Amino acid sequence: MLDLLHVYSPIQIPGCIIGMYALQKGYKAFYPALLAYASAAVVTTTTVLFVALAAPSAHDKTLDPVSKFYAMTDEGRWSTLYPIIIFLVVPAIMWVDMLVRVTGLVNAGIKAQRALEQKPVENGKKIH
Secondary structure, eight states: OOOHHHHHHHHHHHHHHHHHHHHHHTGGGGHHHHHHHHHHHHHHHHHHHHHHHHHBBTTTOOOOOHHHHHBBBBHHHHHHHHHHHHHHHHHHHHHHHHHHHHHHHHHHHHHHHHHHHHOOOTTEOOOO
């Protein structure tokens, strides 16, 4: 589990920091990249969360040898889950926020395009 965090941390930590800064400053140019980052972060972090929660308990005496190999102690489970909380909560909020913002930008672009297409025509040329 911790190896997975070491793999994704170089991507998620800078993405998380840049994302929080860009959201605070309202930089619209970052929105598509932030939506992509948030999607990837939520998926990977949720995977780690569910694997850690679904792993069998090392205290269960009825486990077969294969299940014992994947079993986690409560301390191990919390040491895996505790560091990823911020990487789950912040990207989840960011994903919803970016989805709403990008949808708003797309709708504004569609309205602008329709308004441009509906401008009156003089002598065969559209008036801009």
